[in-house]
Amino acid sequence: MLTRADSANFLRENGYGDSIVCLHSSFKSLGEVEGGPDSVIDGFLDAGCTLLVPAFYYLSVTAPTGRNYFRNGIDYANRTFDPRPFTGAADQIDPSMGIIPRKVLERPETVRSSHPCNGFAAIGPRARELMEGQDYLNVYSAYKRIFESDSEAWIFMLGTALTSCTPIHFAEERSGREPFRRWAVAxxxxxxxxxxxxxxxxxxxxxxLVGMDERFSLGESVLRVFAFRAFVEAVTEIxxxxxxxxxxxxxxxxxxxxMIAGGPILR
Ligand SMILES: [Zn+2]
Structure with missing residues (x-):
């Protein structure tokens, strides 16, 4: 059974203490965990890490008249919307994000971005700094901050596939692709x-990306770790x-x- 101390020791012993960790996790993949998902979060915090997790929640409404951008990856005639307002409440997170981000949101010291659909949450010593400058039209600002700083930062894929790896979206933006535009009630x-x-x-x-990750066993899970900056640079080039x-x-x-054509034409 994985304990809080096991997680913290693993991080320290492998040189990940006091770093920024972009975590994409399947809690279930860990097997039995003493104290549940909160003890995993505490393990990261005990090791001095700042955790950054996606906290997506798919609220949206139709585009206002005249704002249906060309090449925006959406057909408004065949689409259902969720027009509830975004409040930032801890239960406003899609279940597909997993239980760890949900538990991060429940903590009073967590900093969550104000984005109603593709928000992020951070906890730990550098959480506030990472979230500074975030806004609706700067969805990957936390990744930009990490990328532009010299901070030690890692992408942890804990029992999850690259289909859950949000920094790839940041690499898309760096490669010149314009993120899609959506509308939501905040x-x-x-x-x-x-x-x-x-x-x-x-x-x-x-x-x-063969050879770019380090692999570890953590609990019953396979953890893959990529160096944040090298990963984003490699994916951008690819x-x-x-x-x-x-x-x-x-x-x-x-x-x-x-998106492959470059994303929406903004005019
Ligand atoms: Zn597709």
């Missing part, structure tokens, strides 16, 4: 926000060389062709 206003592309094809990057690599295999996907 408080009592409708806001325009940047939103990510389809990630169903992101496992296609595996063959190009996209520039072979833009189609990010395509999923659904011939009816609206997002992949539009």
């Amino acid at each position: 408080g009592d206003t409708t806001v325009e926000v940047q939103a990510g592309s389809c990630s169903d094809g992101f496992s296609n990057f595996e063959n190009e 996209i520039l060389t072979n833009p189609r690599i990010s395509a999923c295999d659904n011939p009816r996907c609206l997002r992949c062709p539009d």
